[in-house]
Amino acid sequence: MQQTMLASKDTVLQAAGTALSRGLNVRHIRFMALGSAIGTGLFYGSASAIQKAGPAVLLAYIIGGAAVFMVMRALGEMAVRHPVSGSFGQYASKYLGPFAGFVTGWTYVFEMAIVAIADVTAFSIYMGFWFPQVDRWIWVLAIILFLGAMNLLSVKVFGELEFWFSLIKVVAIIAMIVGGAAIVVFGFQTGDGGGVAPGLGNLVNHGGLFPNGFEGLLAAFAVVMFAFGGIETIGITAGEAADPKKVIPQAVNTVPVRVLLFYVLTLGVLMSIFPWNEIGSSGSPFVQIFDGLGIPAAPHILNAVVITAALSAINSDIFGAGRILFGLAQQGHAPKSFGKISRHGVPWMTVVMMGGILLVGVLLNAVIPEDVFVLIASIATFATVWVWVMILASHVAMKREIKRKGLPASEFGSPLWPAASILTMAFMAMVIVILGVFEDTRVALYVGGTWLILLFVAYKLWVRGGGLRRAELVDETA
Numbered sequence: 001m002q003q004t005m006l007a008s009k010d011t012v013l014q015a016a017g018t019a020l021s022r023g024l025n026v027r028h029i030r031f032m033a034l035g036s037a038i039g040t041g042l043f044y045g046s047a048s049a050i051q052k053a054g055p056a057v058l059l060a061y062i063i064g065g066a067a068v069f070m071v072m073r074a075l076g077e078m079a080v081r082h083p084v085s086g087s088f089g090q091y092a093s094k095y096l097g098p099f100a101g102f103v104t105g106w107t108y109v110f111e112m113a114i115v116a117i118a119d120v121t122a123f124s125i126y127m128g129f130w131f132p133q134v135d136r137w138i139w140v141l142a143i144i145l146f147l148g149a150m151n152l153l154s155v156k157v158f159g160e161l162e163f164w165f166s167l168i169k170v171v172a173i174i175a176m177i178v179g180g181a182a183i184v185v186f187g188f189q190t191g192d193g194g195g196v197a198p199g200l201g202n203l204v205n206h207g208g209l210f211p212n213g214f215e216g217l218l219a220a221f222a223v224v225m226f227a228f229g230g231i232e233t234i235g236i237t238a239g240e241a242a243d244p245k246k247v248i249p250q251a252v253n254t255v256p257v258r259v260l261l262f263y264v265l266t267l268g269v270l271m272s273i274f275p276w277n278e279i280g281s282s283g284s285p286f287v288q289i290f291d292g293l294g295i296p297a298a299p300h301i302l303n304a305v306v307i308t309a310a311l312s313a314i315n316s317d318i319f320g321a322g323r324i325l326f327g328l329a330q331q332g333h334a335p336k337s338f339g340k341i342s343r344h345g346v347p348w349m350t351v352v353m354m355g356g357i358l359l360v361g362v363l364l365n366a367v368i369p370e371d372v373f374v375l376i377a378s379i380a381t382f383a384t385v386w387v388w389v390m391i392l393a394s395h396v397a398m399k400r401e402i403k404r405k406g407l408p409a410s411e412f413g414s415p416l417w418p419a420a421s422i423l424t425m426a427f428m429a430m431v432i433v434i435l436g437v438f439e440d441t442r443v444a445l446y447v448g449g450t451w452l453i454l455l456f457v458a459y460k461l462w463v464r465g466g467g468l469r470r471a472e473l474v475d476e477t478a
Contacts, residue, residue, distance in 0.1 A: 031162060031163045031166040031167060031170075038166075038169055038170070038173065038259060038262055038263075038309075042173070042227060042262070042263060042266065046223075046227070046263075046266075046267055046270075047279055048223050049220045049223040049224055049227070050267065050270075050271065050276050050279050051276075051277070051279075052212065052216050052219040052220040052223065053210075053212060053216040053217045053219065053220035054206075054207060054208075054209070054210065054211035054212055054216060054276045054277075055203045055204070055208075055209045055210075055211070055271050055276055056209050056210045056211075056212075056216065056217045056220070057217075057220050057224070057267060058264055058267060058268055058271075059209075059217065060217055060220045060221055060224045061224055061227075061260065061263045061264050061267065062260065062264060063427075064221060064224040064225055064227075064228060065228065065256065065259065065260035065263070065264075066260075067424050067427045067428065068225075068228045068231060068256055068259075068388075069256040069257070069260075070392075070414070070416075070420050070421065070423075070424040071232070071388045071391055071392060071424060072231060072232070072234065072252045072255075072256050073252060073414040073415060074391055074392055074394075074395035074414050074421060075087075075088060075232060075234065075235040075252070075391050075395070076234070076235070076248055076249060076252035076412055076414075077395065077398075077410045077412050077413055077414050078091045078235070078391075078394065078395060078398060079234070079235045079244065079248050080244060080245050080248050080249060080410065080411055080412040081398075081410050081411070081412075082094075083244035083245075083248070084327070087232075087235040087236045087323070087324070087327065088104060088108075088232065088235055088236075088387065088390065088391045088394065089101050089104050089105030089108065089324050089327050089328060089331075089333075090327050090330075090331065091391070091394040091395075091398070092104040092105075092390050092391075092393075092394045093331055093333075094394075095393075095394045095397035095398050095401065096390070096393060096394055096397055098331070098333070098463070099456075099459055100390060100393075100394075101328075101331060101333065102328070102331075102333045102455065102459050102463060103390075103452065103455050103456075103459075104386075104387060104390040105324050105325075105327060105328045105333060105334075106328065106333075106334075106455055107383050107386055107387060107451065107452075107455070108232075108320070108321070108324050108383070108387050109321045109324055109325055109328075110383060110451060111229075111379075111380050111383035111384060111387070112317040112318075112320050112321035112324075112354075113317075113321060113354070113357045114376050114379060114380060115229075115313070115317055115376065115380050116313075116314055116317035116318065116321075116354070116357070116358055117357070117358060117360055117376075118376045119310050119313045119314045119317065120140050120143060120144060120310075120314055120358055121136075121140065122306075122310050123139060123140070123143055123307065123310040123311065123314070124136035124137070124139040124140045124143075126303055126306055126307045126310060127139040127307065129299075129303050130300075130303065140358075141359075143311070143314065144355055144358045144359060145355075147311070147314055147315055147318060148318070148351055148352070148354075148355040150315070151315070151318050151319060151322070151346070151351045152342065152346060152348055152351055153346070158315070158319060161315060162312060162315050162316060162319075165308055165311050165312035165315060166312055168305065168308045169305065169308060169309050169312060170262075172301075172305040172308075173262050173266055176266055176269070177262075177265050177266055177269055180266075180269030180270065180272070180273055181269055183198050183273050184198045184199060184200070184269065184272050184273060198272060198273045198274075199272060200272050202271055202272050202273070202274070202275055202276070203268075203271055203272060203276075205275075206275045206276060206277060211276070211277075218434055218437075219434070219438050221430075221431050221434055222378065222381055222431070222434055222435055222438065222441045223377070223381075225381055225384065225385060225431050226377050226378075226380055226381040226384065227263065228259065228384075229380060229381070229384035230313075230316060230320075230384075231255065231256065231259065232387060232388070232391070233316055233319070233320050234248065234251050234252055234255065235248075235391075236319070236320050236323045236324065245411065245412075248412070249412045252412075314358075317354070318351060318354045318355075318358075321350070321354050322347055322350030322351050322353075322354055323347070323350070325338045325347070325350040325353065326338060326339055326347040326350055332463065333463060337349045338350050338353070378435065378440075378441040378443060378444035379443075379444050379447050379448065381431075381435065381441070381444060382432065382435060382444040382445065382447070382448035383448065383451075385428050385431050385432055386432075386448070388428055389425060389428045389429070392421055392424060392425045392428070393425070395414065395421060396418070396421060396425075399414075399417065399418070432445070
């Protein structure tokens, strides 16, 4: 049995003079991933997906969820074998080469940055519902300072904050499922269904399961995959998990299934209550269901939920981008200052940088057009799928190295290897093609392609020394 210990268990990189604090338990990690993957995609994007595919959107979420689960199992196997800070950026460097790690890491940071700017702007809009007399930029600045301060404390404080944010979202979704099921079973009058009685028949009575044909199903994948984005946060937590060999498998095995159930059950209940072509036309689906239950404060309840969702998303964005930047700094792919650790075990410079990026939201808040969120969602989908493809490619390369060198088998192996991984990579490639086929998402390929070219130029001009050497990633498979 071969064991390479080039650093202490907490340091995980050779000669890395600093270490992140391991303060995240399975409860933190599980809800962090839930908080990242259940948010904008469900609360706002689901209506768009339904309009594209009709009831067939349920099949899109099932297929997309299965593909994401395979990505998470691949990432989980690598995270248990190499519980390092920087996660999939470092895995790409080790198994695919330094340039792959550079592109993967910075693409993820780019994704988190643009999504976070949208989230802080959305937060200011939600607060304006209650405080219309307060300028939006004040709320943006306030939330940046608050969450920035929270992220500068120990990672355990961050984990607790994210746990409670995510818990509120999960409870709201469960309430939506239970309340919607009550409407269907007991026949409560919703007042928004255009005279159509609630029931499972609504899934097939308005043009069938595929009212917009197979093309509609394909078009929905762009929104569906955006909805699952962020679940890869599980892998990023490996460097700060108290017991990564235990908590990572538990989180990976439960979270994707729960996310899938939340999406499928929620949308299934929605389309049983209202005809699919009515959803989103009379306000938020949450308001429609709560109104159907006779809750007069539905708009305020919804506003509290979406505010929490925005806070959770911004919190996770700051954490995820910061930890990837920390890993990039350790590889020589980002300024060394991003690798500095505070006395609380937090990479404080990355938090400060993300706060600075989010301040752009203060400036854009007054001039951002409404359709910018469609653009951001499309670009984020491209970046997310790109990262997932690199995770899968790194996993394939790792499995080949294990076989070639006769290394010990992984403790948390990916199932149905290699067929499932190959099919998942083919599916992700199809999603990228779909982005280019439909006009409203095609801009994502233009921006994504430009971004990759800029990264190639930046790597050639500024990166020296080739980044992380293959031997420097600790193999803890003894």
